[in-house]
Amino acid sequence: MITTGRSDWLLISSLSLVVGILFVLSLVTGPAAISFLDSLNALFTGRAGAASIVMQEIRLPRAILGLLIGASLGLSGAALQGYLRNPLAEPGLLGISASASLGAVIAIYTGLSAVFSLALPLFAFAGAIIAVLLVRFLAGSGAATITLILAGVAVTSFAGAMTALALNLSPKPISALEIVFWMLGSLKDRSMTHVWLALPFILAGWMMLFQVGRALDALTLGEASAASLGYRLDRVQALVIFGTAASVGAATSVAGTIGFVGLVVPHILRPFVGAHPSRLLLASTLGGAAVLLAADVAVRVIAPERDLKLGVLTALIGAPFFLWLIFKQQREVT
Amino acid sequence: MSLALSVGSLSVRLGARDVLDAVSFELHTGEFVGLIGPNGAGKSTLLKAIMGFSARDRKITRDGQPLDELSPNVRARTFSYLPQEREVRWPLTVQSLVALGRAPYRRSFSPLGEADWRSINCAIQTMDLEELRERSAMELSGGERARTLIARALAQETPLLLADEPAAGLDPAHQISLMATFSQLAQDGRTVFASLHELTLAGQWCDRLILLSDGRIVADGPPGEVLTAENLATVYGVRAHISYTEAGLAVIPTGLI
Structure with missing residues (x-):
């Protein structure tokens, strides 16, 4: 008999525990010197003055975003690797x-983001949606995965070319920076505004991705077999992308762009x-949530003064791992 | 025998080539039908067209109902299909792969039920995979992988089974047991339609053979009527020694024409 339920239960509960610990760790890490208990007290009571503001308006949104974004990267990486049947796929x-x-x-280049701060995330999200519509249009629904x-x-x-062009023509060095x-x-x-802005789309994305699990299992046998098992592959493709x-x-x-989490976590x-x-x-x-929360704690601990960027750290760790992955694959093939 | 599937003037064009040209035939309940023909005759295309992968304009009916009107799930409970490519992407265990055959019967997120396990265990036993149950797919030999995928199709427990060269790469013992399994399925009231290259195997085990050449049906009937020296010469371009042994028909190609 398959012991699916039990062994997964152990894995899922340990991962949940790790995520919980790292979430709390993320809450209590930061430049403002607030002790562990004080910080949690400030977070929940809201009566600790400056400490409460730091906790509720700076650290809490940061920890929540770390959790949501890491989870999204891990989930979509796993879904894409399953759908494309390629261990090197990532969001x-x-x-x-x-x-x-x-x-x-x-948004930055046109100066809109300076006038209206939410212009940046809104434009970025619009960019993502246009991209995916374009990809699906170019590949066609139900197309072979290689076309996608x-x-x-x-x-x-x-x-990338358009971004480079914007940098190239940037009128002020400050906006290039x-x-x-x-x-x-x-x-x-x-801020919490960012959380509220991202949350609905993130949850909607999760709901779509969690539906395709069984179809991804069937795709292990190739597209023809999966279709013969009753899965509508055009629908699966739409849900995944x-x-x-x-x-x-x-x-x-x-x-911003945080690479390698979606590639590496499903692999591990x-x-x-x-x-x-x-x-x-x-x-x-x-796993994605745990890795991103850990990385976000690490950037604050390693270089509290220098504002080490999260995406830089994940790439620093992720790139060598990626290389190792390729070597390992080559060994398996030969 | 009642009608299991009716295929009426099926044509498939791939690029500029007519791969199938007005192919018509019927399959009956309880029949084990072999599909034979040289490379490029259109055997795989025919099986794929029945599954709905290539042809859009199809007149294929089951119980008078066009196949395209069946929902994907109903179709998956009616037909199982074993592609020629024996693709397995991730290192799943043999048992997990066989369990995929139960997909059409499972609700989302529900675990495998008792009936599912009966089918899985039965398929594993039939394909002689008991000892390989927990083996990863990546560690299987070509023949073992083929048997695993056949077991997956058997676990689907459909009235019709379409298999594209299921016997390729199997050793003689497993070839014979595969043909015996298909024959038994047919006796149990199901319909098996399999493309085959081994003419002796086809001649001995199939109830009926369909000989395909350049996208057309050249012969359709009992093995003895299809596997004639004349047909083999015109379709395959070979001379063959055809004899009736105790075990049945034996076809030994002896030379090119």
Whole structure:
């Protein structure tokens, strides 16, 4: 008999525990010297003056966003790897991150973000949605996965080129710097407004992605077999790419580009769920949240004075891992 | 015998080529039908067209109802399909792969039920996979992987089973047991339609053979009537020694024409 339920229960509850611990750790880490108990007291009572403001308006949104964004990256990475049947797939592959960046860059470049602060996330999210519509239009619904990858590469390259053009023509050096900094990805100085802005889309994305688990399992046998098992692959494709666009698009629009989490986390957890794409979804959601919360705590601990960017740290750790992944794959093939 | 499937003038064009040209035939309940023909004759395309993967304009009916009107789930409970490509992407265990055959019967997020387990265990036993249950798909030999995927199709427990070269890559013992399994399924009232390359295997086990050449049906009937020296010469371009042994028909290709 398959012991699916029990072994997953252990994995899921340990991951949940880790996420819970890291969430609290994220709440109590920061430049303002507030002790552990004081900070939690300030968070819940709201009567501790400056400490309460720090906790409720700076650290709480940061921790919530870390959780939501990490979870979105982990979940969509697992869903995309399952759908594309490619362990090297990640949310950035569909051009969502690059196009969200482009949207943000347009907001900064035109000066709109200086006038209206929410223009940046809104433009970024619009960029993500346009990207995914374009990818689906280029690839066609029900297209082979390789076409989808190629369309994603095309959109990514184009968005990258447009971003480079904006940097190139940037009238003021300060806005070029702002663009570069935004693209590095960070959770610093985000407010509850950002949480409320991203939350509905992130949740909608999760709801779409969690539906495809069984279909992803069937896709293990290839597209023809999955279709013969009664799955409508055009619907699965729509759920995967729109779910990714909604969750990762919203995540990127409030935090900038954070790479490698969606690539690496499903990989680490795959052996623990018997390689089932469906069981990987929840595990990877929690794993992504844990990794991003940990990274966000780390940037504050490693270089509290220098504002080390979150996306820089995940890339620093993720890139060598990616390399190792490729070498490992090569060994398996030969 | 009652009608299981009726295919009426099925044509498929891929690019500029007519892969199937007005193919018509019927399958009956309780029949094990072999689909034979040389490479490129259109065997795989025919099976895919029945499954609805290539042809859009199809006159294929079951119980008088066009297949396109069946919902994907109903179709998945009616037909199981074993593609020629034996694709397995992730290192799932044999048992997990076989369990995928139960997908059409499961509600979202519900675990495998008792009936599911009966089908899975039965399929695993039939395909002689008991000892490989917990083995990862990546550690299987080609033949073991083929048997696993056949078991997956058996676990789907459909009235019709379409298999694209299921016997390829199996050792003689497993080839024979596969053909015996299909034959038994047919006797139990199901319909098996399988493309085959081994003519002797097809001749010995199938109730009926359909010989396809260049997208057309050249012969359709009992093995003895289809596997004639003349047909083999015109369709395959080979001379063959055809004999009736105790075990049935034996076809030994002896040379090119």
